[in-house]
Amino acid sequence: MSERLALSDDILLKISKPERYIGNEVNAVTKDKNAVRVRFCMCFPDVYEIGMSHLGLQILYGMFNAMEDVWCERVFSPWTDLDALMRERKIPLFALESQDPVREFDFLGITIQYEMCYTNILQVLDLSGIPLEASRRGEDCPIVVGGGPCTYNPEPLADFFDLFYIGEGETQYRALIELYEECREQGLDRLEYLRRAAALPGIYVPRFYETAYNGDGTIKSFSPLEENIPPVVRKEIVRDMTDSYYPVRPVVPFIKVTQDRAVLEIQRGCIRGCRFCQAGQIYRPVRERDAETLKGYAKELLRNTGQEEISLSSLSSSDYSRLPELIDFLIEECGRRHTNISLPSLRIDAFSLDVMSKVQDVKKSSLTFAPEAGSQRLRNVINKGLTEEDILRGAAMAFAGGWNRVKLYFMLGLPTETEEDIRGIAELADRIAAVFYETVPKEKRTNGRVQIVASTSFFVPKPFTPFQWAAQCTGEEFLDKAYQTRNAISEQLNQRSIRYNWHEADASVMEGVLARGDRRLGRVIRSVYERGGFYDAWSEYYDNDRWLEAMAECGLSPDFYTHREREREEILPWDFIDCGVSREFLWREWEKARREETSENCRLKCQGCGAASFGCGICTAPRA
Amino acid sequence: MGGRNMKLRIKFIKKGAVRFIGHLDVMRYFQKALRRAEIDVTYTAGFSPHQIMSFAAPLGVGIESNGEYMDIGVDSLPEAADNMTSCELLVRRLNAVGVRGLEAVEARVLPEDAGNAMASVAAAAYTVRFREGQERDIPQEAVDAFLSRERIPVTKETKRGVREIDLRPGIYEFTWQDGAFRMLLDASSAGNIKPSQVLEAFFAGRGQVLPENALRVVREDIYTVRSAPDRGSSSNQGNASDRECASDRESAPGAGAGRFIPLGEIGGVL
Numbered sequence A: 001m002s003e004r005l006a007l008s009d010d011i012l013l014k015i016s017k018p019e020r021y022i023g024n025e026v027n028a029v030t031k032d033k034n035a036v037r038v039r040f041c042m043c044f045p046d047v048y049e050i051g052m053s054h055l056g057l058q059i060l061y062g063m064f065n066a067m068e069d070v071w072c073e074r075v076f077s078p079w080t081d082l083d084a085l086m087r088e089r090k091i092p093l094f095a096l097e098s099q100d101p102v103r104e105f106d107f108l109g110i111t112i113q114y115e116m117c118y119t120n121i122l123q124v125l126d127l128s129g130i131p132l133e134a135s136r137r138g139e140d141c142p143i144v145v146g147g148g149p150c151t152y153n154p155e156p157l158a159d160f161f162d163l164f165y166i167g168e169g170e171t172q173y174r175a176l177i178e179l180y181e182e183c184r185e186q187g188l189d190r191l192e193y194l195r196r197a198a199a200l201p202g203i204y205v206p207r208f209y210e211t212a213y214n215g216d217g218t219i220k221s222f223s224p225l226e227e228n229i230p231p232v233v234r235k236e237i238v239r240d241m242t243d244s245y246y247p248v249r250p251v252v253p254f255i256k257v258t259q260d261r262a263v264l265e266i267q268r269g270c271i272r273g274c275r276f277c278q279a280g281q282i283y284r285p286v287r288e289r290d291a292e293t294l295k296g297y298a299k300e301l302l303r304n305t306g307q308e309e310i311s312l313s314s315l316s317s318s319d320y321s322r323l324p325e326l327i328d329f330l331i332e333e334c335g336r337r338h339t340n341i342s343l344p345s346l347r348i349d350a351f352s353l354d355v356m357s358k359v360q361d362v363k364k365s366s367l368t369f370a371p372e373a374g375s376q377r378l379r380n381v382i383n384k385g386l387t388e389e390d391i392l393r394g395a396a397m398a399f400a401g402g403w404n405r406v407k408l409y410f411m412l413g414l415p416t417e418t419e420e421d422i423r424g425i426a427e428l429a430d431r432i433a434a435v436f437y438e439t440v441p442k443e444k445r446t447n448g449r450v451q452i453v454a455s456t457s458f459f460v461p462k463p464f465t466p467f468q469w470a471a472q473c474t475g476e477e478f479l480d481k482a483y484q485t486r487n488a489i490s491e492q493l494n495q496r497s498i499r500y501n502w503h504e505a506d507a508s509v510m511e512g513v514l515a516r517g518d519r520r521l522g523r524v525i526r527s528v529y530e531r532g533g534f535y536d537a538w539s540e541y542y543d544n545d546r547w548l549e550a551m552a553e554c555g556l557s558p559d560f561y562t563h564r565e566r567e568r569e570e571i572l573p574w575d576f577i578d579c580g581v582s583r584e585f586l587w588r589e590w591e592k593a594r595r596e597e598t599s600e601n602c603r604l605k606c607q608g609c610g611a612a613s614f615g616c617g618i619c620t621a622p623r624a
Numbered sequence B: 001m002g003g004r005n006m007k008l009r010i011k012f013i014k015k016g017a018v019r020f021i022g023h024l025d026v027m028r029y030f031q032k033a034l035r036r037a038e039i040d041v042t043y044t045a046g047f048s049p050h051q052i053m054s055f056a057a058p059l060g061v062g063i064e065s066n067g068e069y070m071d072i073g074v075d076s077l078p079e080a081a082d083n084m085t086s087c088e089l090l091v092r093r094l095n096a097v098g099v100r101g102l103e104a105v106e107a108r109v110l111p112e113d114a115g116n117a118m119a120s121v122a123a124a125a126y127t128v129r130f131r132e133g134q135e136r137d138i139p140q141e142a143v144d145a146f147l148s149r150e151r152i153p154v155t156k157e158t159k160r161g162v163r164e165i166d167l168r169p170g171i172y173e174f175t176w177q178d179g180a181f182r183m184l185l186d187a188s189s190a191g192n193i194k195p196s197q198v199l200e201a202f203f204a205g206r207g208q209v210l211p212e213n214a215l216r217v218v219r220e221d222i223y224t225v226r227s228a229p230d231r232g233s234s235s236n237q238g239n240a241s242d243r244e245c246a247s248d249r250e251s252a253p254g255a256g257a258g259r260f261i262p263l264g265e266i267g268g269v270l
Helices: A055-065 A080-089 A115-128 A155-160 A173-185 A190-197 A291-305 A323-336 A350-359 A376-381 A388-400 A419-439 A475-490 A506-515 A521-530 A544-553 A558-562 A583-594 B016-020 B023-036 B086-096 B140-148 B195-205 B231-237
Strands: A038-044 A070-076 A107-111 A143-147 A163-165 A209-213 A219-224 A262-265 A309-313 A340-342 A367-372 A405-412 A451-458 A498-502 B006-014 B053-055 B064-074 B102-109 B123-130 B153-158 B161-166 B171-177 B180-186 B215-225 B260-262
Touching: A038 A055, A038 A173, A055 A070, A055 A107, A055 A173, A055 A262, A080 A115, A107 A115, A115 A155, A115 A506, A115 A521, A143 A190, A155 A521, A173 A190, A262 A291, A291 A309, A291 A323, A291 B023, A309 A323, A323 A340, A323 A350, A350 A388, A367 A388, A376 A419, A388 A419, A405 A419, A405 A475, A419 A451, A419 A475, A419 A498, A451 A475, A475 A498, A475 A506, A506 A521, A506 A544, A506 A558, A521 A544, B006 B086, B023 B053, B023 B064, B023 B102, B086 B102, B123 B195, B140 B171, B140 B195, B153 B195, B180 B195, B195 B215
Parallel strands: A038 A070, A038 A107, A107 A143, A143 A163, A262 A309, A309 A340, A367 A405, A405 A451, A451 A498, B064 B215
Antiparallel strands: A209 A219, B006 B064, B006 B102, B053 B064, B123 B180, B123 B215, B153 B161, B171 B180, B215 B260
16 A cells, blocks of 8 residues: 555644545555556545445446456545645645546546535546546546436536446446557547547547527537437446446445445345436336345455445335345344344335344334325325325334334425425324324333424436426425425424424525536536535535526526426437436326326336336346 | 453554544454454444453554554454464454554453553653654753753643643653654553653743644553562463563663553463
């Protein structure tokens, strides 16, 4: 490991958590930089503790470093204290392993997990000394690659990236790297490399495309500028999860990170089809990893990391077909190793309660339900297949088993929402409390009463969901809904047992602007950054006025992007991406939503979404 | 081998980039390292079992050390083999899964009546050098004058305000030689003093203020009070220390240190 540190002792002793910047962690990979052909710097544009909690980063880091000719290192957003010192003393941003400047790398790969990190991407480029605009980068700059869920609408970031990798990283990076080595050997320039990369599956090179706008600001056309550039970019997907690379030797941070545990990814994708959920659509079809393989990974992970806890990762883990068997195995294996099991949020039923009582202290843990909407009508609109009976039955069982804390998650501002739906949130919380007092006799109530915490977030329509055409609420509408919820809760009989939390509204509106934004927003993001804005995902650093000023300066209105229901014919900025799920299917679901009709999940009945074209996962499995 | 609930004392170093890892994270690091090494550590019962582990004295962030200690409980030791003792094998296994710079040096089985590492700390030895570009020469008279002072009062900021303390009784050794200060200071919970406090007072006495972070501190070892005559009481656990204490070790100060013994010389090797 490198003993040379990029930062002086003087700086490291001045800033918070110097451990974020010194590398040298267990399982971090060091190679001889002269013995590799390609140096890849993997970036999560947020603070170290968030970035190091991300499984995707560990997957790609491990996968790249398994390639003999590649050395992959990591970089994160320096925290604001170090950021200021680096600017003041003109210290270039460096990768953790070699402590070498990011500017010297062949690639800078940035995973883009949420919209509010966009300004941090500019921070990372700026501190690295890489021109913010891709078009201004010279031959000696790293190729800046974007990946992750936000690249399903990469347009607001189009100016800043040389290329986007659309879809799952396991499949095309090898080709991208070999093409790079080839171009370098032939002495071809950056532009020619990008031109050839654009022909690879899943690769989108924004500079080879052009957008024209109508007078009302909607998109008139989006088309390639050159003949050999594909008009549609289809997402990349791992067809067999069991054969794909898995990081059984992940980097173990010295400091406590947000998700401080070993992680076992049991499946990718989701059968449910909740209409607000982007992940449920873009990761289709659901593909399970073989249970025997997972057991082996679990053992290796625990041996290689020494972590005190292991968790399962997937969407809707309860749907994993061999979950009971896998959990039984983990309970035994973890018991032997004095290791905890952190359960994902499982559907509350007899099985999950039994498991939870085995691995957690019932008195200290809480039940989690995510009804997402307060009334059955609205749950039908969003296709959330969880009924009030399910919730009350699960709660009654849990209360009988000793639990007395419940967490409820809802969204406010869903399409078609009425005051009655909002009141439904309060009434559902109240009914759960009533079930507690009916189920648990007075002398057995540990703290005298049940603790119910209801939380609401504000609904942000996302690309590639049936709600991609829907109008989003304004900030005022959001807040009004939160007050309605609070007032409704205070009118309930059991209101003293219910606590209510809601999120901030302004940042949710701006998230909505970026989520469904177009290329013109690049100037806004740049302007916010130049006004000193970054770490916008952190409420203490988010400044709404800065965003509004920047939008006004660029002649753009937030309402255009958020508060407007789109027509079926409108060209959406992300229409050129093929994520497998067809536009026709999404429109059909949007219509069904407005008719309050539900759709069955993939396991019960194929809805013809289009993902079967990948020929894998549940689409090719025999149905129950 | 061995019975249940043995107590081990592990001496380790902290050098290089890892000097910036805070005390609590060093603990977390070793908890994970012991799991990776599959050492048979004793755990507490309950839903969140934790390892029986305690550290001698927290080391400040940025300071390197040649002599840190942690005590752990183990239910068994690795089987001695290949001309290596169980304790040596344990050290080797721990280092095989560790990072450079945080390395175990030695493990010893503690006698049953040994006090825990933290409670028994009495003194610590430090070497302090000037950082590059900050070097200066120190006349011997200055050192002599400093040591001849009866009282060395300094103010110390605590949570409850400013308080005056006298450093002099806690300075057991203080020398300047070959461009380095070497000192042996009180490190007990009641009277712990830091080398930076001593040097601030030293330079203040000469009318000088040191720039921030001008010094590079290395902790050389941690000591406990030598228990008077019955050093052999723990011989059933192996051979208690028969080496002489600090005075014969190159890194530690000489005269005056005779009443202390390094924490690592208590207990025996199995």
